[in-house]
Amino acid sequence: MEVTERELSFGTTRVPYHYGADRLPELVAATIRQLPDADAVLLVSDRRVRDHAQTLAALLARHLRVETYALDAVEAQKTLPSVQAILEYATERRLSRRSVILAMGGGTVGNIAGLAAALLYRGTRLVHAPTTPVAAFDAVVSVKQGVNLPAGKNLCGTYFTPTLIICDLRWLSTVPRSGLRTGLAEMAKNILVAVPHRRDSFTTALAELDRRPLAALRDLLEIGIEAKQPHLLDDPHERRGALVFEYGHTVGHAIEFASAGAVGHGEAVAWGMRVAAEVSRRTRGLDLECVETHHQLTAALGLPEPSERFRTIDRAAVLRALTADNKRGYAACEPDEVLMVLLDGPGRPARDETGRPLVPVPVALAMDAFDRVAGATRSEPVSRPTTGVLR
Ligand SMILES: NC(=O)c1ccc[n+]([C@@H]2O[C@H](COP(=O)([O-])OP(=O)(O)OC[C@H]3O[C@@H](n4cnc5c(N)ncnc54)[C@H](O)[C@@H]3O)[C@@H](O)[C@H]2O)c1
Structure with missing residues (x-):
């Protein structure tokens, strides 16, 4: 090539x-x-x-x-x-x-x-x-x-x-093939927040990874550039509009960090997006079709069932990492809140009055959404986090 x-x-x-x-x-x-x-x-x-x-x-x-x-x-x-x-x-x-x-x-x-x-x-x-x-x-x-x-x-x-x-x-x-697919979660994120019209090209390239890997990788690379480039032209330091690429990262980083790398970055971001979609549904009225798109995209990446995967993730450590998220300070946020990128629809991030795509979300709500994605029945109070492994 x-x-x-x-x-x-x-x-x-x-x-x-x-x-x-x-x-x-x-x-x-x-x-x-x-x-x-x-x-x-x-x-x-x-x-x-x-x-x-x-x-x-x-x-x-x-x-x-x-x-x-x-x-x-x-x-x-x-x-x-x-x-x-x-x-x-x-x-x-x-x-x-x-x-x-x-x-x-x-x-x-x-x-x-x-x-x-x-x-x-x-x-x-x-x-x-x-x-x-x-x-x-x-x-x-x-x-x-x-x-x-x-x-x-x-x-x-x-x-x-x-x-x-x-x-x-x-x-x-x-x-390894498993790492390749889960690694593409960042790309799934870029589809959801920036180029929803490229969803079919993305899933086609994913499906063709086995049959024509190099061409599929080239297509994916080009979709990646197309998604990010316009935002980085205007906002190279990713402090304003390009913060959209933090979608899924608030909870994703916390999962990745809490698991000490056992859950890789791509997979952690995929779970973080599922949590962000759940928070978006509850606070922004994100429609179920878009939430379903998140499920379809993570399924196309070949991720395990969340209930199976989240059993290995230390919930209390996620909660601790969440409160140290590095987006803190970009916008007003109470100590019991965390800044998240949320979606109003595919390619339509929720923006504050300055145009930044960050929304303060109560940590309790974020953890409740985390529990829901994990398949847990109820969340723990934020003031008394559980220790040990999420069941
Ligand atoms: N700067 C940014 O904007 C930005 C964006 C996305 C991710 N990141 C960071 O990137 C990191 C995740 O990157 P990653 O997913 O590439 O993980 P990674 O660099 O940890 O690599 C994942 C695994 O693949 C192995 N590996 C790498 N190349 C290989 C190859 N060609 N063949 C076989 N094995 C190979 C590595 O040894 C590792 O075990 C995170 O720390 C994340 O924070 C930064």
């Missing part, structure tokens, strides 16, 4: 995004063209993509010095010490201000190495080489770089724009 060269716009900054399949030499050539003055590249990669990383490193090494650094892409490692370890390695290996950090992996490595690039010498150039659907279709179409703190997910970070994004869709083909 030929290389497609697109350009993403984050406000006034343009970032080339080159993608194709089995065209690594062309992607490397594009990288070298984009960075003619680079003196070295630090390839920070996920240990699980070692084979892809070795091939990429060998091709890059024909043009410039390549240093490599591998890490485990687990949520528990998405921390400041992991960023510091990369920074120390970079200085040990004598990277200069002309050097480049190339982040190869899923969203976890992209975020850790992205933050390291933003901090090294107060900013060195960053190239993203995403290897998962979450990363390729969603995370790299964003300039948010961040890591977790003990209190919650993505509480520490910055905005840093990459110089280039390259993706060989073949890299994504080694993601």
